[in-house]
Amino acid sequence: MSLSLVDLRKTLGEDKVVTDPDILRIYARDPASFEFELPLAVVYAESADDVVNVVNYAIKNKLYITPVFHSTSLSGNAATVARNTIVLSSERMNKILEVSDVDWLAVVQPGIKIDEFNLELMRYGLQWPVDPASSKTASVGGSIINGGGGVKGAKYGPAPHWVLALEAVIGTGERIRVGCRTLKCREGYDLLHLFVGSEGTLGVITEATVRLAPLPEAFVGIVAQYDDIVDLANTVVEARRRRLWLMVAEFMDDDGSDLVGLGRKYTLWMGADISAGSEEAVLTRLREVAEGNRGKVVAEAAKWGDFFKLLEPRRLLYPAPVKRAVESYGGNAVIMMADVAVPTSKLPEAMREVKDAVRLYGVPTITGGHVGDGNIHPTLWFDKSNEEQKKKAIKLFEHFGKIAIKYDGTISAEHGIGVHKREMLKTALEARGSTAALRIYKEIKRIFDPHGIFNPGKIFE
Amino acid sequence: MSLAELRAEASKCQFCGFCEYACPTYKTMRMRHFGPRGRINLIKNFDGELSEAAYIGIMTCLVCRACDVQCPAGIKIAEVIHDFKAYILEGKIYKNKR
Numbered sequence: 001m002s003l004s005l006v007d008l009r010k011t012l013g014e015d016k017v018v019t020d021p022d023i024l025r026i027y028a029r030d031p032a033s034f035e036f037e038l039p040l041a042v043v044y045a046e047s048a049d050d051v052v053n054v055v056n057y058a059i060k061n062k063l064y065i066t067p068v069f070h071s072t073s074l075s076g077n078a079a080t081v082a083r084n085t086i087v088l089s090s091e092r093m094n095k096i097l098e099v100s101d102v103d104w105l106a107v108v109q110p111g112i113k114i115d116e117f118n119l120e121l122m123r124y125g126l127q128w129p130v131d132p133a134s135s136k137t138a139s140v141g142g143s144i145i146n147g148g149g150g151v152k153g154a155k156y157g158p159a160p161h162w163v164l165a166l167e168a169v170i171g172t173g174e175r176i177r178v179g180c181r182t183l184k185c186r187e188g189y190d191l192l193h194l195f196v197g198s199e200g201t202l203g204v205i206t207e208a209t210v211r212l213a214p215l216p217e218a219f220v221g222i223v224a225q226y227d228d229i230v231d232l233a234n235t236v237v238e239a240r241r242r243r244l245w246l247m248v249a250e251f252m253d254d255d256g257s258d259l260v261g262l263g264r265k266y267t268l269w270m271g272a273d274i275s276a277g278s279e280e281a282v283l284t285r286l287r288e289v290a291e292g293n294r295g296k297v298v299a300e301a302a303k304w305g306d307f308f309k310l311l312e313p314r315r316l317l318y319p320a321p322v323k324r325a326v327e328s329y330g331g332n333a334v335i336m337m338a339d340v341a342v343p344t345s346k347l348p349e350a351m352r353e354v355k356d357a358v359r360l361y362g363v364p365t366i367t368g369g370h371v372g373d374g375n376i377h378p379t380l381w382f383d384k385s386n387e388e389q390k391k392k393a394i395k396l397f398e399h400f401g402k403i404a405i406k407y408d409g410t411i412s413a414e415h416g417i418g419v420h421k422r423e424m425l426k427t428a429l430e431a432r433g434s435t436a437a438l439r440i441y442k443e444i445k446r447i448f449d450p451h452g453i454f455n456p457g458k459i460f461e
Numbered sequence: 462m463s464l465a466e467l468r469a470e471a472s473k474c475q476f477c478g479f480c481e482y483a484c485p486t487y488k489t490m491r492m493r494h495f496g497p498r499g500r501i502n503l504i505k506n507f508d509g510e511l512s513e514a515a516y517i518g519i520m521t522c523l524v525c526r527a528c529d530v531q532c533p534a535g536i537k538i539a540e541v542i543h544d545f546k547a548y549i550l551e552g553k554i555y556k557n558k559r
Contacts, residue, residue, distance in 0.1 A: 022515035031476040137484035151508040319533030326534045331472025
């Protein structure tokens, strides 16, 4: 241990700075990383003052900082990829500081897990409706800095819609507050939303003021199955044409449905939050839309709790490939989840092309996702010791991005760029004739992080 | 399980962290080595020596098995940690890494 780390221990306290090599290794990675560097130290921040001290220390000693919460990133955002890096863990910053049931907001420390937070909010009849499949483990702060979304995205949208204000420590060592406690906030540039999706490259979040929504008064939903993916996609298109504002529209392709025990069909989960009393009328409309597109309704729910149970197989989009991949490849298994989105009107063609690409490449893949907001997650797996298979898998992963670009979509809907999509980001910007954006990103980073300490190698080199 | 079997089982971990939510010691300590994901990866990375922090992380597992049903990879988490405890105690392999 260097002398300077002794200084850091003195400033923060012995138990907050860990340099033990066994512990460093378990903080170096996230689920998406198979290559990473060992950090110099793990620091457990418990307050904004701790974060300020670490940032000042990193500036003085020319070190990097990778901020992490619970490291569930599927893009490599939370992995250590440069030498001389301190992993700054906010997992101990997990307090709910305030809940207002009039202003419909809460102030939280960023390391609280989403499900921990929502469990408490249920007491107030409120929710933070950002619910990635990893909500048991993923943090509120991590979802904000990676722009996370989830199952309720069709109605509520992703994290950027549900953050009002942030406190952050930037790369000058200053503590700043961006955004307001009010829904409307037009004070100069929108610095708040620069942080959302910044993947830890601009600073470290130390407090978040988030917007809340009431829990739905009532809910109805159906599960329908199809022989053709285009029919499934057209169901979602028609639901929007009929002005059905779905809260949930999720799907799993035939291979995915088969893997999770639903049979070799394309499965669509579709539901809406409604006013009590209109259950039967909305259910009828949902049935009509599904059956009008050759879907067979296989289950219905007239309560959110019941629909939540029906959704369980859909939540296996990541776990099911993990199970199958380790059965096939043991410890060499690698799972990669793509995260593309297209406008809803382009879903039928885009989903057809995704299926065609999977057949063409022959890499084990299942596809599911949040069709309600056009977000598709083809999830592939391979044996990392098989160079040919690995190369093919990465090519297919990039091919999904090209399909998204072709249909006016995005290469990254809710997982971020991390290290996996840096080249895809360049391709997407080129396709839009907007390569200048990358230069602007780098200039913005220089303003917030003039010493270049935060999360090196993420979003861009 | 033998050490080779323990390592093979632990190496299935994909690092998703779904197991942490259920772990009582993780909830209390909020440090990765006090949760199943950390413990399993300490075993996966085990090179014959174990630091004091890693040792404490492993030995504080309560074997409540709450994590087992959370694991998508189907790792027998509690059994692996339990058998690894026996291995390091029998071999007196503890706190020997600096």
